[in-house]
Amino acid sequence: MNFLHLLARLATLDTEHTALTQAPRRAALSRLGQAGTALLPALLAGLATPAQAGQKEVRTRLDALKLILKLENLQNAFYSRALGLLPGGPANPATFFGSAATRDAIQTIQSQQQKHAALYGQLITNAGSALDASPNYDFTGSRNGTQPAVYPDVYTNPDTFLKVAQLLKDASVQTYKGQAAFLQSDNYLLETTVRAHSTEARHAAHIRTLRRQRGATVKSWVSATDTAITTAGSPQHAVYTTETNINQYVSLSGLVTRVPFDSTLPINVGTPALSASALLAKVAEAFDEPIESVTAESILQVFTY
Amino acid sequence: MSDNKLLGPDEAEFAKPLFVPIKRRSFFMYAGATAGATALLLAGCDDDDDDTDTPSGTVSLGSGDVGVLNYAYALEQLEAAFYAQVIATPYTGITTEERTALTAIARHEAIHRDFFKAAITAAAPTQIIGGLTPDFSKVTFTDRNSVLMTAKTFEDLGVAAYNGAGSLIKTNDYLLIAGKIVSVEARHAAYIRDLLSNGSFADSTVVNAQGLDQALTVSQVLAAAQPFIKDKINGDNVGK
Known part of the structure; x- marks a missing residue:
């Protein structure tokens, strides 16, 4: 059994505890020896990686619910305007999307968005809290004409509309993912939130599929091969810079462990085999990433005044 | 060792259909890995094997967070094996875009599977389940509708499984990991569903x-997944 524990600890490449580095040198050397040399580079790389910071944010459940509501209200307004349910959208909402199928899909999304907004509003008021006042929205990103528009043709060009939709959907998936952690103490709120989260991911995939059908280079999932839709330095860019992450962590008994994706793992992704860099690009694709509350807020601010 | 499933020699090669030749170099890599895994499992044997109450031939997912991880590992094994077969024997009339997308999905699922394998090996090496044996006898891999309907079943089931398991998870990091994977599964589900019916x-x-x-x-998920897995899966204590 000692051998097992040894291996388990060896696999713990990057931990918050210092047990591994404090172990007697001789023991450490014998562990390396048992693992074989193939593991050595990974182990060294792992040790060189700074320990992952723990939860960076501390938020209440109410904070989490309010951010989700803000996000859902904004998206509900975005799609409602596009469909002509609220003023401020396309001149002719009936023909804006070009096809009945696209319009139907946007209707499905808007309807579920509205339900999310109603649900989260109710969760907040049921808990005895008041709802924040609704902000004003400007989906061109000009903040009611006080700055140059980022998306001036959002309601005149369906490609721009879908681009903004993709940005908001990907950001929504990330925001839900980030907030779920703050709801873990309440099983009902947690389950509600993870379920709304995967609905958002379904929407995101469809929007991306619609864009691809219109000629954009984009997968139904977030991929390094997607043509960028944000520019460096903008708040929106954070949605996609986080998605290049290839480090995933697990923990047990307080040990935070980085699971290495490199040549030392027998990752078998079929034939033909992928190069190391192509494999890591697929690793990045295979995991969606969270964004922190402050990042989510700054993205929402682009469309709010 | 009462449960010889754990010693399955084909574990690392699980996703590959049997008739696909593996490169000699890969073979030795996996052979080495399997030898290591076998040694590891033998080392893990002790006198009081706590699997003795499980009927022979049954794979127990275990309890607590490790049970949840094994649960996810089992489902990802199933998905990875399925898509590996889809890619190895594409259905009649597959388009270039479909082949590209299904290949990407196959890789995502293989990465999820290998991720869980590595994570459980790191966190609880004595408790990881072995390679499962899929049963795809009801799938007609030459038929687009059969393949995509099965894919839809697996993806929707995967999403529902992660969504239902969220509240069983005690460790914050595992909840985040489940969240990172479930939205990718939901994206797959949406894509597959749109292929079947836009x-x-x-x-x-x-x-x-x-x-x-x-x-x-x-139990709902395992009941739906069981027809596709030859091993009997017991998830009674997952998350408990």
Whole structure:
């Protein structure tokens, strides 16, 4: 059994505890020896990686619910305007999307968005809290004409509309993912939130599929091969810079462990085999990433005044 | 060792159909890995094997967070094996885009599977389940509809499984990991559904009147997955 524990600890490449580095040198050397040399580079790389910071944010459940509501209200307004349910959208909402199928899909999304907004509003008021006042929205990103528009043709060009939709959907998936952690103490709120989260991911995939059908280079999932839709330095860019992450962590008994994706793992992704860099690009694709509350807020601010 | 499933020699090669030749170099890599895994498992044997109450031939997922990880590992093994077969024997009339997308999905699932394998090996090496044996005898791999309907079943089931398991998870990091994977599964589900019927990405068969995606219990998911797995899976203590 000692051998097992040894291996388990060896696999713990990057931990918050210092047990591994404090172990007697001789023991450490014998562990390396048992693992074989193939593991050595990974182990060294792992040790060189700074320990992952723990939860960076501390938020209440109410904070989490309010951010989700803000996000859902904004998206509900975005799609409602596009469909002509609220003023401020396309001149002719009936023909804006070009096809009945696209319009139907946007209707499905808007309807579920509205339900999310109603649900989260109710969760907040049921808990005895008041709802924040609704902000004003400007989906061109000009903040009611006080700055140059980022998306001036959002309601005149369906490609721009879908681009903004993709940005908001990907950001929504990330925001839900980030907030779920703050709801873990309440099983009902947690389950509600993870379920709304995967609905958002379904929407995101469809929007991306619609864009691809219109000629954009984009997968139904977030991929390094997607043509960028944000520019460096903008708040929106954070949605996609986080998605290049290839480090995933697990923990047990307080040990935070980085699971290495490199040549030392027998990752078998079929034939033909992928190069190391192509494999890591697929690793990045295979995991969606969270964004922190402050990042989510700054993205929402682009469309709010 | 009462449970010889754990010693399955084909574990690392699970996703590959048997008739696909493996490169000699890869073979030795996996042979080495398997030898190591075998040694590891033998080392893990002790006198009081706590699997003795499980009927022979049954794979127990275990309890607590490790049970949840094994549960996810089992489902990802199933998905990875399925898509590996889809790619190895593409259905009649597959388009270039479909082949590209299904290949990407196959890789995502293989990465998820290998991720869980590595994570459980790191966190609880004595408790990891072995390679499962899939049963795809009801799938006609030459037929687009059969393949995509099965893919839809697996993806929707995967999403519902992660959604239902969220509240069973005690460790914050595992909840985040589940969240990182479930949205990719949901994206797959939406893509596959749109291939079968455009616009069905979030229809009322999976998203309810509150706009919430499905969440299923462990026993509901295993009942749906069991027909595709030859080993009998026991998930009675997952998350407990």
